Amino acid sequence: MQLQTMAAEKLSPAAPPADAAIAIDDVTLRFVTPDGHMMTAIRDFTMTVARGEFACVVGPTGCGKSTTLNLVTGLLRPTTGNVRVMGNPVTEISRDIGFVFQADALFPWRSVIDNVAAGPLYRGTPKAQAYDRARDWIARVGLARFEKHYPHQLSGGMRKRVALAQTFINQPKILLMDEPFSALDMQTRTAMQDELLGLWSELKSSVVFVTHDLEEAVALADKVYVLTAGPGTVKSVYRIDLPRPRVMADIRYDQKFIEIAKVIWNDLREEVQLGQSRGLQTGH
Amino acid sequence: MTAISPASDQAARATSIVAAEARARARLRRRHALVIGLRLAILIVFLALWELGADYGVIDPFFFSSPSGIWEQIWSWVTEGTSQGPLWLQIYVTLEETFLGFAIGAVGGIAAGIVLGRNKLLADVFSIYIKIANSVPRVVLGSVFIIALGLGMASKVALAVVMVFFVVFANAFQGVREADRAMIANAQILGASPYQITATVIIPSAMSWILASLHVSFGFALVGAVVGEFLGAKQGMGLLISTAQGAFNANGVFAAMIILAVMALVVEFIITRFENYVVKWRPAPFNEQGT
Numbered sequence: 280m281q282l283q284t285m286a287a288e289k290l291s292p293a294a295p296p297a298d299a300a301i302a303i304d305d306v307t308l309r310f311v312t313p314d315g316h317m318m319t320a321i322r323d324f325t326m327t328v329a330r331g332e333f334a335c336v337v338g339p340t341g342c343g344k345s346t347t348l349n350l351v352t353g354l355l356r357p358t359t360g361n362v363r364v365m366g367n368p369v370t371e372i373s374r375d376i377g378f379v380f381q382a383d384a385l386f387p388w389r390s391v392i393d394n395v396a397a398g399p400l401y402r403g404t405p406k407a408q409a410y411d412r413a414r415d416w417i418a419r420v421g422l423a424r425f426e427k428h429y430p431h432q433l434s435g436g437m438r439k440r441v442a443l444a445q446t447f448i449n450q451p452k453i454l455l456m457d458e459p460f461s462a463l464d465m466q467t468r469t470a471m472q473d474e475l476l477g478l479w480s481e482l483k484s485s486v487v488f489v490t491h492d493l494e495e496a497v498a499l500a501d502k503v504y505v506l507t508a509g510p511g512t513v514k515s516v517y518r519i520d521l522p523r524p525r526v527m528a529d530i531r532y533d534q535k536f537i538e539i540a541k542v543i544w545n546d547l548r549e550e551v552q553l554g555q556s557r558g559l560q561t562g563h
Numbered sequence: 564m565t566a567i568s569p570a571s572d573q574a575a576r577a578t579s580i581v582a583a584e585a586r587a588r589a590r591l592r593r594r595h596a597l598v599i600g601l602r603l604a605i606l607i608v609f610l611a612l613w614e615l616g617a618d619y620g621v622i623d624p625f626f627f628s629s630p631s632g633i634w635e636q637i638w639s640w641v642t643e644g645t646s647q648g649p650l651w652l653q654i655y656v657t658l659e660e661t662f663l664g665f666a667i668g669a670v671g672g673i674a675a676g677i678v679l680g681r682n683k684l685l686a687d688v689f690s691i692y693i694k695i696a697n698s699v700p701r702v703v704l705g706s707v708f709i710i711a712l713g714l715g716m717a718s719k720v721a722l723a724v725v726m727v728f729f730v731v732f733a734n735a736f737q738g739v740r741e742a743d744r745a746m747i748a749n750a751q752i753l754g755a756s757p758y759q760i761t762a763t764v765i766i767p768s769a770m771s772w773i774l775a776s777l778h779v780s781f782g783f784a785l786v787g788a789v790v791g792e793f794l795g796a797k798q799g800m801g802l803l804i805s806t807a808q809g810a811f812n813a814n815g816v817f818a819a820m821i822i823l824a825v826m827a828l829v830v831e832f833i834i835t836r837f838e839n840y841v842v843k844w845r846p847a848p849f850n851e852q853g854t
């Protein structure tokens with residue numbers, strides 16, 4: 280267990296401090312299922328993300344990862360416990376938040392530039408200014424030649440870039456990402472991860488990044504949350520002390536990285552197996 | 564480890580691709596010509612059989628008319644006018660009623676569909692009444708409207724409105740309900756107000772449903788106007804049909820029918836143009852891509 284003190288330090292979950300960017304304090308959330316039963320999605324969930332911190336969340340499918348993000352946005356309300364963003368209780372959708380969705384959520388009837396300009400326009404920025412900023416962001420994600428294209432005319436990787444630009448243009452202090460790169464091929468994903476880290480270090484936002492890919496989590500994060508099989512709760516938290524800036528294409532061959540991934544995987548494996556056997560039982 | 568590169572003659576490959584493309588295009592053109600040719604052939608055979616049948620007494624032209632009889636009737640209406648005034652006036656009156664009814668019914672249907680689609684409580688409360696209203700045979704309402712609103716334009720417009728309203732409403736409602744959750748959440752987080760969400764997410768995503776219903780319901784509006792005229796009017800294509808029917812003039816009935824069909828086709832063409840313009844963001848179906 281020397282490793283844990285070396286690079287992957289296992290933290291003990293504590294009550295969140297008041298000034299954290301995101302503080303989820305002992306939250307339980309139950310859904311009412313269509314047949315009228317109560318179904319616990321997450322229970323006794325505690326999580327803190329400090330300002331400027333990059334947190335990754337891994338866990339078996341259906342354990343409540345997306346649900347956790349939705350609690351932070353205010354789209355879902357906790358059944359018990361409370362959620363604070365930038366020190367304030369979540370009552371409505373905060374303007375500080377940006378969200379990159381698991382599914383494709385671009386507006387198919389808007390061209391790339393109209394998609395990217397959507398945020399500032401919704402928030403009342405004058406048109407000319409909104410489009411100037413949109414053009415700037417499109418260039419930064421490398422799509423300057425595709426401003427007038429519609430989403431269906433782009434590849435999956437390009438659409439993800441548009442989604443990133445659409446989110447980053449609002450300069451969110453809090454960035455939530457739900458398996459944003461899981462549909463991409465290896466090379467594109469590596470490039471997007473580098474891009475994300477670059478943008479993150481520039482904006483200094485606090486990030487919660489959900490993924491089912493443990494190596495992606497270790498490569499990106501300051502802190503990795505491992506969740507239990509549903510109903511999800513935090514099983515363990517690891518601090519990742521790999522030096523920054525990190526280069527995604529190289530980090531996966533780093534000895535320290537491999538050791539950390541191994542330690543966390545041992546922890547996660549039981550939950551994945553548990554989740555799978557449960558899924559088989561209930562027929563999901 | 565060695566890298567292997569495919570060694571092949573680039574230039575020869577390029578020319579063979581060009582040739583293959585040319586062959587594919589020629590094949591497409593030939594097929595297109597074949598389809599058009601077959602369509603024309605069927606029309607000509609059909610009209611010829613009808614005409615010959617009428618000439619040789621297989622088909623009684625008194626009941627079933629004949630192409631030449633229909634053509635003569637249309638020609639005499641065009642040159643000499645109908646018993647109730649010039650032909651263009653009849654067409655104009657019917658079109659005006661149709662368009663008014665169509666516009667009012669469509670706008671009302673879209674508005675009601677969006678309001679109920681966005682508000683679960685209203686939808687639950689009103690759905691029962693809409694079901695009831697929708698199950699009333701609408702043509703019967705024509706008689707009610709004529710009694711209440713008289714022989715003028717209002718009764719025809721009213722009938723066209725009820726014909727259109729329910730179709731458009733049902734589609735708009737469904738379209739709003741099918742709007743993608745993730746897309747709405749995305750707009751909310753990007754900062755959209757409920758009004759902005761309706762205007763920039765809900766309505767565009769319901770648009771293909773709404774446009775599909777506009778196609779169908781224009782035909783319904785025309786039926787509403789014509790049936791209304793049929794039941795009692797001073798002017799219009801429906802009255803022309805009912806006059807011809809009263810005089811056992813099969814040529815007149817068929818001629819009016821054909822004029823109505825042409826009117827419907829022209830408007831259908833315009834709506835399709837409008838639809839292509841409005842939803843230009845939609846991917847082309849695979850068989851139309853690259854042509």
Ligand SMILES: Nc1ncnc2c1ncn2[C@@H]1O[C@H](COP(=O)(O)OP(=O)(O)OP(=O)(O)O)[C@@H](O)[C@H]1O
Pocket residue numbers: 310311312318319320339340341342343344345346347491509
């Ligand atoms: N609106 C809802 N109504 C009822 N149950 C829900 C609802 N949304 C999610 N759930 C349930 O809550 C649990 C957690 O769902 P969630 O989407 O958070 O999982 P996840 O960890 O994101 O999974 P994945 O990795 O597959 O995306 C699941 O069992 C799901 O069935």
Ligand SMILES: [Mg+2]
Pocket residue numbers: 344345346381457
């Ligand atoms: Mg999820």
